[in-house]
Amino acid sequence: MRSPGHSPTILPNGARDGRDMRWEAHRTRRRRQLVEAALKAIRKHGAGVGMDEIAATAGTSKTVLYRHLGDRSGLYHAVVASVDETILADLAAARESGEDVVSRIAAMVSSYLHMVERDPAIYRFVMTRPLETTEGDPSDPIRQITGHIGEQLTQVLHEHLSRTGRVAEADLLAPVWGHGIVGLVRSAADHWLTRTTSTPILTVDDVTRAVVALIRPALDHQAPAPDQPKT
Incomplete structure (x- = not known):
C-alpha cells in the first residue's frame, strides 16, 4: 500500500490513476469514520477528551489518528x-x-x-x-x-x-x-x-x-x- 503522502500518478492522457482515486476515497471514508468516533468519544468523556480515548473509541491506535487527522489541532479542525x-x-x-x-x-x-x-x-x-x-x-x-x-x-x-x-x-x-x-x-x-x-x-x-x-x-x-x- 502506498504511503498517505504519495504524489498522485498522472496518466499520459491527464487522467488520474485508478489506484490513486481508490486510495483517496479510502482516506476520505476513513477520515469520516475517525471524526465520527471522535464525536462519540467527546460525548462520552467530555470536551477534555484525550487522543487515547478517541483511539480506543475508534478501535484503532493513536498512530492511525495522527496519520489521518494530524495532531490534536488537526483533530479539532476536522x-x-x-x-x-x-x-x-x-x-x-x-x-x-x-x-x-x-x-x-x-x-x-x-x-x-x-x-x-x-x-x-x-x-x-x-x-x-x-x-x-x-x-x-x-x-x-x-x-x-x-x-x-x-x-x-x-x-x-x-x-x-x-x-x-x-x-x-x-x-x-x-x-x-x-x-x-x-x-x-x-x-x-x-x-x-x-x-x-x-x-x-x-x-x-x-x-x-x-x-x-x-x-x-x-x-x-x-x-x-x-x-x-x-x-
Whole structure:
C-alpha cells in the first residue's frame, strides 16, 4: 500500500490513476469514520477528551489518528468542520420552515439552541480553541462557523428588508443584524450552559422567545410611504 503522502500518478492522457482515486476515497471514508468516533468519544468523556480515548473509541491506535487527522489541532479542525456542516444543514431546513421573517429566524435560533442542548460536550469542545488557534485569526474555525451562520441570517434579513420597502437600508442593516444575532445567541447559549442553581431554568423555547422579543420591533418596522405629490 502506498504511503498517505504519495504524489498522485498522472496518466499520459491527464487522467488520474485508478489506484490513486481508490486510495483517496479510502482516506476520505476513513477520515469520516475517525471524526465520527471522535464525536462519540467527546460525548462520552467530555470536551477534555484525550487522543487515547478517541483511539480506543475508534478501535484503532493513536498512530492511525495522527496519520489521518494530524495532531490534536488537526483533530479539532476536522471535528469543527463536521459540526459546521451539520449546523448549516439544520439551519437551511429551519429557515424554510417559517412563513415570515420572525418565524424563520426563530426557527433558526431554536435549531442552534437545540444543537447546544442535545450535544453540550460537542459545543464546549468546539468553543475551546487549541493553543495553535487564536480568536480573530481569519482561519479560526469558530469564526468560520459563526460567519457561515451570520451569512444565512443576513440573507434572510436582506430579503425581508427589501420586500418591506427598506432596500436603501438592507445592505447596511442585514449584515450587522445577521452577525449580531449570532453573537447574541452564542452569548445566551454560553450563559445558559453555565447556569447555576440560583439561575432560573430556561428551555430552548424560553431563550428563543427572549431573542425574538428583542429583534421583533426592528423587523416589524415598515419603511415610511413616499411623499405624495402635491396637487
